[in-house]
Amino acid sequence: MPTIGIPQPFTITAIKTENVATKTFSLAGSLAAEPGQFVMVWLPGYEDKPFSLANANPIRLTIAAVGPLSQALHRLQVGDSLWLRGPLGRGYKLHLPVQGVRRIALVGGGYGVAPLLFLAQEAQALGLQVSAIIGARTAASLLLVEDFTALGLPPLLTTEDGSAGQPGRVTDALRLLLAGSSQRPQAVFACGPVGMLRAVADMAAQADLPIQVGWEAHMRCGIGLCGSCEVGQGWLTCLDGPVFAFNPVQAKEKGTGST
Amino acid sequence: MTYLAEKTVMAHPALACNFLNFKLHSPLVLASGIIGTSAGLMTRAARHGAGMITAKSCGPAPRAGHPNPVALDWEHGLINAIGLTNPGAEEEARLLAETQTQLRPLGVPLIASIFAGTVTEFAQVARTVASAQPDLLEVNISCPNVGDEFGTPFAGTCESAAAVTESVKNAVTCPVSIKLAPNVPDIARIAAAVVEAGADAITAINTMPGMVIEPVSGRPVLSNRVGGISGPALKPIALRCVYEIAQAVSVPIIGTGGVSTGKDAAEMLLAGATVVGVGSAVYYRGVTALEQIGQELAAFMEEQRIWSVEALRVRG
Numbered sequence: 034m035p036t037i038g039i040p041q042p043f044t045i046t047a048i049k050t051e052n053v054a055t056k057t058f059s060l061a062g063s064l065a066a067e068p069g070q071f072v073m074v075w076l077p078g079y080e081d082k083p084f085s086l087a088n089a090n091p092i093r094l095t096i097a098a099v100g101p102l103s104q105a106l107h108r109l110q111v112g113d114s115l116w117l118r119g120p121l122g123r124g125y126k127l128h129l130p131v132q133g134v135r136r137i138a139l140v141g142g143g144y145g146v147a148p149l150l151f152l153a154q155e156a157q158a159l160g161l162q163v164s165a166i167i168g169a170r171t172a173a174s175l176l177l178v179e180d181f182t183a184l185g186l187p188p189l190l191t192t193e194d195g196s197a198g199q200p201g202r203v204t205d206a207l208r209l210l211l212a213g214s215s216q217r218p219q220a221v222f223a224c225g226p227v228g229m230l231r232a233v234a235d236m237a238a239q240a241d242l243p244i245q246v247g248w249e250a251h252m253r254c255g256i257g258l259c260g261s262c263e264v265g266q267g268w269l270t271c272l273d274g275p276v277f278a279f280n281p282v283q284a285k286e287k288g289t290g291s292t
Numbered sequence: 293m294t295y296l297a298e299k300t301v302m303a304h305p306a307l308a309c310n311f312l313n314f315k316l317h318s319p320l321v322l323a324s325g326i327i328g329t330s331a332g333l334m335t336r337a338a339r340h341g342a343g344m345i346t347a348k349s350c351g352p353a354p355r356a357g358h359p360n361p362v363a364l365d366w367e368h369g370l371i372n373a374i375g376l377t378n379p380g381a382e383e384e385a386r387l388l389a390e391t392q393t394q395l396r397p398l399g400v401p402l403i404a405s406i407f408a409g410t411v412t413e414f415a416q417v418a419r420t421v422a423s424a425q426p427d428l429l430e431v432n433i434s435c436p437n438v439g440d441e442f443g444t445p446f447a448g449t450c451e452s453a454a455a456v457t458e459s460v461k462n463a464v465t466c467p468v469s470i471k472l473a474p475n476v477p478d479i480a481r482i483a484a485a486v487v488e489a490g491a492d493a494i495t496a497i498n499t500m501p502g503m504v505i506e507p508v509s510g511r512p513v514l515s516n517r518v519g520g521i522s523g524p525a526l527k528p529i530a531l532r533c534v535y536e537i538a539q540a541v542s543v544p545i546i547g548t549g550g551v552s553t554g555k556d557a558a559e560m561l562l563a564g565a566t567v568v569g570v571g572s573a574v575y576y577r578g579v580t581a582l583e584q585i586g587q588e589l590a591a592f593m594e595e596q597r598i599w600s601v602e603a604l605r606v607r608g
Binding site: 038039040041042073075077078080081082114116118252253254255256257258259260261263265266267268269272273 | 325326327328329330331332333334335336348357359360361362363364365366367370372374377504506508509510511513515571572574575578579
């Protein structure tokens with residue numbers, strides 16, 4: 034159950050400008066949360082919207098100014114408050130069903146990188162070996178690169194226009210990572226735009242690797258009632274997700290079909 | 293992107309029961325307004341312990357609903373003002389027909405839910421939705437009577453509740469359940485009035501109007517300010533309403549309000565409900581909530597040496 038049901042105010046302790054459209058807000062407070070879970074952020078007089086946690090202790094949120102709420106959040110200063118409820122949804126599971134997984138790959142595109150930063154820290158704390166791939170359209174859109182580097186996980190970078198890192202997409206970098214034999218990742222955790230998630234999931238399925246993806250959806254209630262965030266045939270992003278797991282090895286063993 | 297399919301879970305045989313002419317696998321009914329917005333979601337609930345499924349209410353025209361925030365957990369229950377978001381009766385009829393093709397093979401009756409602003413409009417919406425051949429039509433009369441000076445809900449007076457009942461009964465051939473509101477001085481009187489006007493069943497209760505204020509901002513949190521209280525806080529109110537209605541009428545009752553566990557379901561049956569509606573528990577326990585509650589109810593019945601749902605109801 035979420036620690037916070039009624040939105041509660043948190044003081045902003047730091048604001049870091051990541052790029053012209055994106056800021057990371059650090060808050061005075063923490064949540065008992067898993068990477069991949071989200072909070073519904075609110076400002077009185079505005080709609081509440083879901084944001085994945087970039088960190089839980091202390092709370093950090095990486096927010097792009099794309100609508101009325103996020104634009105209003107971008108006008109806040111250190112010392113101001115924003116309100117939030119949560120954590121909501123199901124996060125990434127690092128206690129993996131497959132025995133003996135020691136090496137994992139994190140694949141993040143665009144704004145999807147934020148929850149993967151949180152996941153990277155948890156994975157390291159469990160002693161897992163983490164490879165990170167971060168991709169974006171252009172160099173200025175690559176997010177949280179220094180934060181991953183500061184963890185000792187300098188990420189493989191890809192940009193579609195070739196302005197930083199390897200030219201191309203995250204799947205190109207993942208293909209190379211999966212091609213190696215001895216240090217090949219044994220599970221994939223992804224977050225980013227829908228097209229990216231589909232491509233990464235297909236690649237993981239072909240490689241027989243379990244994968245967990247962080248899905249995004251327009252949300253209204255955020256608590257599993259209204260059906261607005263439905264994905265696929267009858268799955269709720271806010272209640273069953275936002276992280277959805279697919280284990281192709283298990284599927285083959287059980288002979289389970291797919292919807 | 294593919295997802296693993298889930299198998300249908302068989303309900304404990306002790307949960308088999310009757311409602312009107314239906315033989316149900318389980319007395320647990322998915323309540324209206326909870327994940328009843330698509331064939332996929334309703335089929336999933338039907339495969340996980342629902343004896344009947346109630347779709348989201350639809351009205352004469354599409355409605356977007358209220359801006360966020362529309363719902364939250366206030367610790368002792370939920371509050372919501374989604375705003376009757378719906379695609380309109382014609383599109384809903386198409387959705388219901390699609391859902392029926394998946395629910396019929398599972399033996400899970402589909403309950404359509406409707407609302408409207410006038411007595412005549414109720415009949416029109418009922419006719420449109422009935423074309424999808426739902427097994428039961430549930431009439432949500434908690435919405436305001438736009439013809440009334442104060443916008444009093446139809447559920448608020450015997451006369452308006454009975455008028456809607458008669459209008460809908462004249463418009464359709466399927467059985468009709470009237471969904472009553474708890475915020476009335478005498479719910480048993482309203483129940484008796486709708487039964488006299490032809491209701492085949494009663495659903496009790498809808499949510500109780502309430503408000504959550506966030507003290508630091510000083511504001512009600514929901515964009516609509518007022519919302520409907522559901523979940524555990526509603527249970528004692530719902531039990532009292534169902535009990536009083538059951539004393540006053542003999543039609544079957546879908547008893548809803550705050551049921552989250554098998555024992556809660558037993559209490560609702562003991563209060564006089566024929567079957568038990570479950571809504572907010574999906575938030576607390578997931579989409580498989582009805583399956584879990586059903587297992588707990590069966591275990592309770594076994595402990596108490598009660599061999600049928602009907603026996604539990606008449607014991608109360």
